[in-house]
Amino acid sequence: MRNKALLPAVLVSVVALFGASTPASAFDADAAAALAKKSGCMKCHSLTAKKEGPAFKKTAADLKGKADAEKKLFTHLTTKPKVKLEDGSEEEHSTLKTKDDAEIKNVIQWILAQ
Numbered sequence: 644m645r646n647k648a649l650l651p652a653v654l655v656s657v658v659a660l661f662g663a664s665t666p667a668s669a670f671d672a673d674a675a676a677a678l679a680k681k682s683g684c685m686k687c688h689s690l691t692a693k694k695e696g697p698a699f700k701k702t703a704a705d706l707k708g709k710a711d712a713e714k715k716l717f718t719h720l721t722t723k724p725k726v727k728l729e730d731g732s733e734e735e736h737s738t739l740k741t742k743d744d745a746e747i748k749n750v751i752q753w754i755l756a757q
């Protein structure tokens with residue numbers, strides 16, 4: 644039963660890795676804004692106003708205090724979920740133009756801080 648004993652330890656390290664590598668306060672707002680702009684996010688989003696998608700301020704307010712907020716947005720930004728547009732059509736949500744998880748998490752921290 645070695646595996647059973649190991650499992651909690653593995654889970655704890657995964658959670659620690661995911662949570663601790665990007666403390667909530669340590670994000671680079673300029674880099675995040677630049678990557679969001681470069682990725683075309685601001686065509687549909689603004690920090691404070693609703694456009695095709697919700698304002699990042701609203702997303703931050705909705706997810707405030709939720710333990711899985713970062714994970715939820717990471718999934719949203721990496722798995723191309725279908726989203727409904729104002730005209731009723733559906734399309735795959737776009738992703739950030741980077742392959743670096745740290746850059747994606749930086750944008751998530753920035754969004755959650757609005």
Ligand code: HEC
Nearest residue numbers: 682683684686687695696697702719726727728737738739
């Ligand atoms: C074609 C328009 C469009 C583009 C481009 C777009 N989004 Fe969105 N986004 C949406 C819509 C519409 C929703 C609402 C989805 C829903 O509520 O089902 C959304 C939702 C979101 C949410 C909220 C997710 C949640 O679970 O609350 C975030 C954060 C977000 N987008 C970030 C981004 C980022 C970062 C980019 C750039 C990589 C981006 N979006 C590009 C239309 C867009």
